[in-house]
Amino acid sequence: MSGIHPFRVLRAKPLWIANGVITGVLALLFTVFYVGANIDPVDHMKNLPVGLVNADKGAAVGGEQVNLGARITESIKKSTASGGKIDWKVMDEKEMKEELGKGKLYGALVVPADFTSATTALTGAATTGVPTRPTLTVLTNQSAGSVGSSLARTATTQAAENASLQVGKELTPQGGTGQAKLPAAARVLLADPAAVAVEDGHPLDSHSGLGLTAFYYALVLVVVGMLSANVISGQVDHALGYTHNDMGPLRLHRPLIRATRVQTLAISSTLMAGLSLLMGTLVMVGAIGLMGMDAAHLPLLWLFSVCAIAVSGIGALTLLAVFGTPGMLVVTLVFIGMAVPTAGATTPLQALPGFYRFLAEFEPLRQITGGIRSILYYDAQADAGLTRGWVMMAVGLTAAALFGFGMTGWYDRKGLHRIPAETEPAKTAAPA
Known part of the structure; x- marks a missing residue:
């Protein structure tokens, strides 16, 4: 048996160097993999799939058929404001529900069937009482991932709000002198006519x-x-x-x-x-x-x-x-x-x-x-x-x-x- 005390091995430089290299590299790699992947998901986001549904049936305005929902969806799809971060997928409601139910969409924006008729009704001089705002629905999908659903919700809500403001700019000139005859509440809503509602597009059970x-x-x-x-x-x-x-x-x-x-x-x-x-x-x-x-x-x-x-x-x-x-x-x-x-x-x-x-x-x-x-x-x-x-x-x-x-x-x-x-x-x- 050797007469060397066991603790003397702590004086051996190779022991410190070998273990230091291994544990140091391991610490660095885990930091890179975990922190590096999640440090800025918004900046790295590219082509996040989000559904875009236009269910608007349109309405006759001044003898002309108008579909504001089509204008909104086309404007959102062509918009470069997102910088390619969102991949807007135009589809119908049935397809959208199927894609949400497979986790292939992180969310969706739905223009309702009565969007044009409800929006243009705000310009009517006969409007009395509290005007009813049309609603753009933002659907989330937590089953596809909570962070992804949150990113989609933020981007989709912003797109819906911007679309509402754009529609308001188009409707304001149409009101002309008649706009002054509208109730004050209607004039305010006319500048931003659409409400935005957030709903769960693919509900999960409570213990999920x-x-x-x-x-x-x-x-x-x-x-x-x-x-x-x-x-x-x-x-x-x-x-x-x-x-x-x-x-x-x-x-x-x-x-x-x-x-x-x-x-x-x-x-x-x-x-x-x-x-x-x-x-x-x-x-x-x-x-x-x-x-x-x-x-x-x-x-x-x-x-x-x-x-x-x-x-x-x-x-x-x-x-x-x-x-x-x-x-x-x-x-x-x-x-x-x-x-x-x-x-x-x-x-x-x-x-x-x-x-x-x-x-x-x-x-x-x-x-x-x-x-x-x-x-x-x-x-x-x-x-x-x-x-x-x-x-x-x-x-x-x-x-x-x-x-x-x-x-x-x-x-x-x-x-x-x-x-x-x-x-x-x-x-x-x-x-x-």
């Missing part, structure tokens, strides 16, 4: 976390898979006798069972796949049974949950098998560091910088969140994110298998295996 339960549920699945991979990897190594296992003050060690890297990864992946059945079930029990989360399509939700945990776990096991001890840092960055800000559940993808939008194309949390969101909020519609979720999980599992078994097989062929070299048996003293 204002549209965030899908994200947190998906995050649980990914974290459970990732952390389970770390546990399973260590326990398989212990079962094979390659590492010891500390249980409090006790250190347990099993006899060595020689296994190649490929065999070890196969054993770990099989264990992960089997235990995913248990973990997926318990996640549902905890979220729905214990915490009361609103959910539908429970068999499909269970199947998707199990597969999401299995794919996340096997992907993490692959990185641990290929990179070894540093693999846990890689796993943390891939499944948490880069995944959370690019999931599109809090800040919409359209409000992220380009680099983060690129990451979102393949980051697992975004794909899983989309599938869970479809099941929980959009009646499990395939084109609301469910199909993409299944496809990307299949692609991820295939990529993990090819990369993991390809690299560990190469390690084995090159002699970089885990089988220890043969050692001579220890000599023992002969009995007296």
Whole structure:
């Protein structure tokens, strides 16, 4: 045994340098991924999809058919004030409701059927009492993401208010001398004729976390898979006798069972796949049974949950098998560091910088969140994110298998295996 005191290792510069570099880089990367993605979503916003519906039937004014709703929608669509931040999608009410119900719109602006008739009625000299203002309706969609819905609401409300002022400018000259005969309230309203009402375009149940339960549920699945991979990897190594296992003050060690890297990864992946059945079930029990989360399509939700945990776990096991001890840092960055800000559940993808939008194309949390969101909020519609979720999980599992078994097989062929070299048996003293 060495007579050196254990605390003397703190004098070793390599110990400080190595750990300082690793922890420093980790702190910097998490700051960049989390803060950088969300520091200015308004400035980075580009082509946020918002519906624009003109249900106005028009009205005859002075012997001429007028449709103020068409003027408004055309003006908003051609407006460059938004700088390309909003992608106005002109559609009818039915299509708008369908798109809101699939999470493809973050909001909508609806011009009502009586907009022209109600607006032009304000110019009538016979108007008595309190004039009735036409209403432009701004629809929100929290199910598509609270931040995205808020951004859409702000932009759409501003567009509606500007449109009302523009209509007021057009109507004021039409009143001519007759405008002076209008009641004072009508003259005031004529300058800004339309009221703006905000409504929920796709209402959610009360226990839906204002549209965030899908994200947190998906995050649980990914974290459970990732952390389970770390546990399973260590326990398989212990079962094979390659590492010891500390249980409090006790250190347990099993006899060595020689296994190649490929065999070890196969054993770990099989264990992960089997235990995913248990973990997926318990996640549902905890979220729905214990915490009361609103959910539908429970068999499909269970199947998707199990597969999401299995794919996340096997992907993490692959990185641990290929990179070894540093693999846990890689796993943390891939499944948490880069995944959370690019999931599109809090800040919409359209409000992220380009680099983060690129990451979102393949980051697992975004794909899983989309599938869970479809099941929980959009009646499990395939084109609301469910199909993409299944496809990307299949692609991820295939990529993990090819990369993991390809690299560990190469390690084995090159002699970089885990089988220890043969050692001579220890000599023992002969009995007296």
